[in-house]
Amino acid sequence: MSKVANLCAIFATLVLNCAFAEVYGPDNRSYECFSSSDCFPDECCTLGMHRYAYPTCNELRGLGSSCRPDNDAITFTQAYYPDGTTLNLTNIYTPICPCSSGLVCRHGVCELDQNYIRK
Numbered sequence: 001m002s003k004v005a006n007l008c009a010i011f012a013t014l015v016l017n018c019a020f021a022e023v024y025g026p027d028n029r030s031y032e033c034f035s036s037s038d039c040f041p042d043e044c045c046t047l048g049m050h051r052y053a054y055p056t057c058n059e060l061r062g063l064g065s066s067c068r069p070d071n072d073a074i075t076f077t078q079a080y081y082p083d084g085t086t087l088n089l090t091n092i093y094t095p096i097c098p099c100s101s102g103l104v105c106r107h108g109v110c111e112l113d114q115n116y117i118r119k
């Protein structure tokens with residue numbers, strides 16, 4: 001928890017929703033994210049493939065991790081739940097996050113991007 005709090009302190013100026021990394025849906029339930037911007041900078045918001053999956057924050061895929069080619073962000077989509085809740089989701093990935101910056105997905109594995117220029 002304190003590690004998370006420290007990270008929050010560091011990123012608080014960058015990430016508005018950092019404080020408790022929670023957002024509230026139309027049903028007043030708390031969700032981890034509706035958008036990748038609700039997550040830490042090294043995470044993305046994903047929606048699992050299974051029915052009625054809830055969006056969650058997950059880490060970007062590291063070097064050597066499995067990945068999906070052309071796993072681009074979905075700009076806008078909606079998720080529906082049996083209780084009638086509809087979530088508007090933006091900048092979300094399914095079912096997994098893309099590779100971290102500086103990496104590219106090649107043959108299903110995150111590899112170093114030769115074209116990447118370190119900032």
Ligand SMILES: *[C@@H]1O[C@H](CO)[C@@H](O)[C@H](O)[C@H]1NC(C)=O
Pocket residue numbers: 028
């Ligand atoms: C939403 O949840 C919060 C915290 O549990 C509660 O204080 C608030 O009254 C709830 N609002 C509605 C509209 O149910």
Ligand SMILES: *[C@@H]1O[C@H](CO)[C@@H](O)[C@H](O)[C@H]1NC(C)=O
Pocket residue numbers: 026088
């Ligand atoms: C969700 O998106 C729909 C379609 O664009 C819009 O009509 C609706 O107002 C949005 N709801 C919320 C809570 O933003």
